[in-house]
Amino acid sequence: MPQQDLAFWQSRAAALAIEGRAFIDGSYRDSASGRQFDCISPIDGRRLTAIADCAAADVDAAVAAARRSFEAREWAGLKPRERKKTLLRFAALIRQHAEELALLETLDAGKPIGDTTSVDIPGAAYCVEWYAEAIDKVGGEVVPADPHLVGLVTREPVGVVACVVPWNFPLLMAAWKFAPALAAGNSVVLKPSEKSPLTAIRVAALALEAGVPPGVFNVVPGGGEAGKLLALHMDVDCLAFTGSTAVGKQIMQYAGQSNLKRVWLELGGKSPNIVLPDCPDFDRAARSAAGAIFYNMGEMCTAGSRLLVHRDIKEMFLDKVLEQAAQWKPGHPLDPNTAMGAIVDQIQLDRVLGYIEAGRAESRLLCGGTRTLSDSGGFYIEPTVFDARPEHRIAREEIFGPVLSVIGFDDLDQAIGLANDSEYGLAAAVWTQNLTTAHEVSRRLRAGTVWVNCYDEGGDMNFPFGGYKQSGNGRDKSLHALEKYTELKSTLLRLR
Structure with missing residues (x-):
């Protein structure tokens, strides 16, 4: 089109x-x-x-x-x-x-x-x-x-x-x-x-x-x-x-x-996005981290709402993420140049703004945090980034809006522990150029989908979609989804 x-x-x-x-x-x-x-x-x-x-x-x-x-x-x-x-x-x-x-x-x-x-x-x-x-x-x-x-x-x-x-x-x-x-x-x-x-x-x-x-x-x-x-x-x-x-x-x-x-x-989900010091492309990782939370106004069950970054690279990487966040400006949804549209309704707008206020009280606001374009009569929120701690409310509860919590970690075991410390288990990602690390982290992450050196890719129907823990049961997409809508029947015919 x-x-x-x-x-x-x-x-x-x-x-x-x-x-x-x-x-x-x-x-x-x-x-x-x-x-x-x-x-x-x-x-x-x-x-x-x-x-x-x-x-x-x-x-x-x-x-x-x-x-x-x-x-x-x-x-x-x-x-x-x-x-x-x-x-x-x-x-x-x-x-x-x-x-x-x-x-x-x-x-x-x-x-x-x-x-x-x-x-x-x-x-x-x-x-x-x-x-x-x-x-x-x-x-x-x-x-x-x-x-x-x-x-x-x-x-x-x-x-x-x-x-x-x-x-x-x-x-x-x-x-x-x-x-x-x-x-x-x-x-x-x-x-x-x-x-x-x-x-x-x-x-x-x-x-x-x-x-x-x-x-x-x-x-x-x-x-x-x-x-x-x-x-x-x-x-x-x-x-x-x-x-x-x-x-x-x-x-x-x-x-x-x-x-x-x-x-x-x-x-629901509260998906972790882990960036290790040996990330193969920090610029691409920063673009993906921003897209993972600001695409569709953050109204994504797989939103990469927890960005876990090794402390050795945290400040450098945060600068790159904030540069990318500035590109996600809310605009009129009927304008083809708009990347970020409107929050779905007043109820959800108030919910997201409430979480942002909770974040202001316990975390460090790095960008955004306010309603915008209010003269339009619509419901728009700026892309918002917090420097947070794992126990903070905005880092634990699903917000379903353009709000990113950035959390530092010291080593790989701590990162995996933080990633899995959630009632949810829908999606996760890890950025590393070490093939062994990629496989081992993927196995240890308790999530239905794990991306390595990307986020929210693989949009075809061949991959089953669903989660662990309180992210649900069963799977959408793929041939596995057909199993949900059928009953298995065993039929035995005696020949003689």
């Missing part, structure tokens, strides 16, 4: 038709109660549209539609190649409507248009394509058994899958759930965040246009009540969630209180 200027994107945004209704059983509809809530753009505080506020009747209708379509095998019963063709058409439609979807994502979540056009929307289409291509290539097993038996191990769709997804990558994170769930033959009920529901609502119609049968892909926008209802629903077989650790714990409890539905959680 050619890069245009701010005026171009503003004119396209002004002409955009925005849908706010739920999508249930193949059609858009208002909530049964008629309740709505306002969708506010973090760019300027402007009301974009009214969104259907789904509650019990709507969730029940969506789950019933999903159950009916699943039991009728309208999707699950198709030949693998037919499901593959349909999902490939779905991906093609996402690409065809990429400009519209990118605009919706930027207006709704405050993400820079340069990111939504190059990362979010193409990434979602690629995810759907990737799982479509896997459909007719993943088989079962013939198990060694006694000569009078034939033993088969097969995977079957689990049934009705609820996907509850976050606001930081609204469509991409949704695709990481619904694409493998649909590829496996399930019917889906998608609950987008109330902070960013627009792209989920829109792609539901594209799925239908591609040939996904009515009832197989439903979208129920709403707040925490809709998510809780799905987690408690007796007719939901599986729930995949990305969000905070606190809400993830509640969802597991709801599953236990209801039907013991499968629950898969991708939760």
